[in-house]
Amino acid sequence: MHLLNADLHSHSNVSDGTLTPENLAARAHAGGVELWALTDHDETAGQQRARDAALALGMGYLTGTEISVTFAGETVHIIGLGFDADDEALLAGLAAVRSGRRDRALQMAAGLAQVGIAGAFEGASRYVGNPQLISRTHFARFLVETGVCGDTHEVFRRFLTEGKPGYVPHGWARLGDAVRWITGAGGVAVIAHPARYRFTPIEEYALFTEFIAHGGRGVEVVTGSHSAAEQARYADTAVEFGLLASRGSDFHAPGESRTELGSLPDLAGRLRPVWEALAGRVQRA
Ligand code: AMP
Numbered sequence: 555m556h557l558l559n560a561d562l563h564s565h566s567n568v569s570d571g572t573l574t575p576e577n578l579a580a581r582a583h584a585g586g587v588e589l590w591a592l593t594d595h596d597e598t599a600g601q602q603r604a605r606d607a608a609l610a611l612g613m614g615y616l617t618g619t620e621i622s623v624t625f626a627g628e629t630v631h632i633i634g635l636g637f638d639a640d641d642e643a644l645l646a647g648l649a650a651v652r653s654g655r656r657d658r659a660l661q662m663a664a665g666l667a668q669v670g671i672a673g674a675f676e677g678a679s680r681y682v683g684n685p686q687l688i689s690r691t692h693f694a695r696f697l698v699e700t701g702v703c704g705d706t707h708e709v710f711r712r713f714l715t716e717g718k719p720g721y722v723p724h725g726w727a728r729l730g731d732a733v734r735w736i737t738g739a740g741g742v743a744v745i746a747h748p749a750r751y752r753f754t755p756i757e758e759y760a761l762f763t764e765f766i767a768h769g770g771r772g773v774e775v776v777t778g779s780h781s782a783a784e785q786a787r788y789a790d791t792a793v794e795f796g797l798l799a800s801r802g803s804d805f806h807a808p809g810e811s812r813t814e815l816g817s818l819p820d821l822a823g824r825l826r827p828v829w830e831a832l833a834g835r836v837q838r839a
């Protein structure tokens with residue numbers, strides 16, 4: 555049986571990716587993707603361009619975004635898929651989430667200046683495609699460019715994670731709000747890369763049960779940041795909680811991302827793919 559090559563997690567230069575929505579669509583198509591979603595962080599400004607490019611290439615398209623949430627003191631990412639991109643409450647919610655990023659970035663730069671790294675705000679800004687969406691990734695690219703670190707993962711480890719000089723704690727959206735913005739706009743909410751959170755088993759259980767109580771319906775099982783063991787573990791979690799399963803590379807940039815668009819393992823046959831529940835929301839030429 556041919557399983558659909560769906561890639562429902564990727565970033566353009568409208569958030570912290572480096573490719574335009576059009577070039578990302580072309581790369582997804584070249585990678586064999588048949589159903590695609592652009593999921594920029596806290597932002598939908600690239601949706602129309604991504605959709606137009608996808609349809610011109612003969613791919614199916616689902617609207618997407620990846621919302622930053624603070625839950626139990628940790629940052630959690632919630633993917634929205636198949637929503638109405640003009641929904642007022644969703645747009646207002648995302649604008650509110652974006653609004654603190656500039657001040658946070660200025661504080662990050664101040665922290666880096668204290669350890670001798672000058673001009674980080676201006677340096678990071680050179681990589682920013684959307685002034686409302688300056689992120690840690692842009693600082694990471696600047697610190698690689700200036701030779702402070704060899705690659706972006708090293709930057710995060712040494713400078714941009716909790717307890718490190720460029721890290722600034724931030725309050726993102728509340729879980730229930732993020733889920734309601736998505737579902738209120740007709741979309742499906744999905745917990746992104748669950749293996750990446752440093753939760754105790756009890757905290758993780760709370761995340762899943764509260765997410766479902768708020769109306770969340772999916773979990774990312776196959777993603778660029780999950781090992782094979784983590785995919786198997788969250789396949790079990792999806793079945794246990796009765797959640798739809800999603801699949802996405804989380805592609806950000808050529809040479810930086812470990813997983814290419816469209817090149818992921820298939821979802822296990824016992825899982826119900828999220829795109830089956832979203833069949834009526836898929837846009838086609
Ligand atoms: P922000 O939303 O500004 O906190 O930035 C979060 C982004 O940083 C994520 O979406 C990833 O693209 C990137 N990121 C987080 N942790 C790492 C890491 N350890 N290595 C490389 N990139 C990371």
Ligand code: MN
Nearest residue numbers: 565570691806
């Ligand atoms: Mn990112």
Ligand code: MN
Nearest residue numbers: 620631746747
């Ligand atoms: Mn993420």
Ligand code: MN
Nearest residue numbers: 563565620804
């Ligand atoms: Mn992502």
